[in-house]
Amino acid sequence: MGSLDPSLISGLPVFEGLAATDLDRIVGQARSLRIARDQPVFEQEQEAHSFFLLLDGHVRVVKSTPDGQEVTVRYISPGELMGIAHALGxxxxxxxxxxxxxxxxxxxxxxxxxxxAADYPSFGANTYKVVGSRLQEAHSRVIELATEQVEQRVAHALLKLVNQAGRKTEEGILIDFPITRQNIAEMTGTTLFTVSRLLSAWEDLNLVKGGRQKVTVVAPHQLLLIAEGRARKS
Amino acid sequence: MGSLDPSLISGLPVFEGLAATDLDRIVGQARSLRIARDQPVFEQEQEAHSFFLLLDGHVRVVKSTPDGQEVTVRYISPGELMGIAHALGxxxxxxxxxxxxxxxxxxxxxxxxxxxAADYPSFGANTYKVVGSRLQEAHSRVIELATEQVEQRVAHALLKLVNQAGRKTEEGILIDFPITRQNIAEMTGTTLFTVSRLLSAWEDLNLVKGGRQKVTVVAPHQLLLIAEGRARKS
DNA sequence: GAAATTCTTTGCGCAGGGGCAAATTCGCCA
DNA sequence: TGGCGAATTTGCCCCTGCGCAAAGAATTTC
Incomplete structure (x- = not known):
């Protein structure tokens, strides 16, 4: 067990409402681990031996279809739970x-x-809230996929990424982890070609700035107009 | 309060593991209500004053987008909970x-x-399981929408409907409530025109039998092939 | 029973976006 | 520093599936 600063942890939403001693007991039973870039944290269909709390970094959660296509379910940011299969039964x-x-x-x-969940009711309640809000997120995505055009969905995806993992630079807001066009395509149900074309077009309009495994959003507000389908259709 | 037969209710998954006396206390606090066809049970953005257990009939749960499009989230069958906004926080x-x-x-x-949830732990656990399984359903739909063609999605939707509300007839399995092409389109993120064309084509192949606000699945297995993209592409 | 509604079908046109190939660029590693 | 592999861009083609309009059934209403 490493030396983890509990003060970093006690502020997390998952532990809200938890007595300090209870928090200690919970955290005391965790092991901390390091996962190198591009290494799996857990894998689809594997027995769910553990659940995790991400402290630092970003984790991509991807579902594979039988025929090999991949769909990105979500990105996990620091402070979030992952692998809570048991909370889903x-x-x-x-x-x-x-x-x-x-x-x-x-x-x-x-x-x-x-x-x-039984011994620390607020922990239980908090994690069920997590499941509830993920259900709502999932419904939002269903609605996006069912009603929006690819252009809108990609714009939405970029804004989501920027809100959850954006870092200010002098050029704009950079997505703070390596992300390929293919990754964005897997988030939005399209192809890397279409994403590339869209980003190129937006770069021409100075809305974003591309790069290898890198996207910087320059004009979030304009992008929001596109995301909401309110952009002037040239 | 009407005269409800508790034996019909005690077998429901939601009440699994609940002592008979606890079940009585829960059911005793419910009011029963009748909802006429095409009447709302609850409405989007309304304050969630109640949650419901459907005893008989079928309820369509639909989300409306700001610009007026509608997406069907799910159909509720007898025995299922609905309106459990509070379980989602x-x-x-x-x-x-x-x-x-x-x-x-x-x-x-x-x-x-x-x-x-506090007084009857198994009721709490059961309902959280419901939320968990709906999250998984929602993820499945995301994946369908992101990776499958319209034809596959419509086939999947019909099979789902037939499994959850199918009634055997001499012609095949009838979806046991009125459903329009438009409704199916809202389940699958397409248009009523496309659904109509697909059903017409399938009717020519004797896979389904259409009708006004009515669909009968004649050859579920063939339809499954289409749903899985394994149909011979003529 | 006739009219009005609602649902469904179908033709026609076309655009959004997928698929593929080839060229290019970037970053890394030896 | 040169080369290799991965990521990206872009052109071209074409097909899926949407939009619209109009016509045709099936129900409901008066």
Missing amino acids: RATYPANAMAAVDCVALAWPSRLWPHF | RATYPANAMAAVDCVALAWPSRLWPHF
């Missing part, structure tokens, strides 16, 4: 999780999950 | 629910929800 992980950059996480054996 | 309903046929439901005031 599953014994296996529903997706692959890959470290997008070098990461640090806490891990608990899954068998502790029911005890935590 | 919401104070308002996230969608519109319309009775697809005349329905009977139980309703509890939402403020009882936390008490139920």
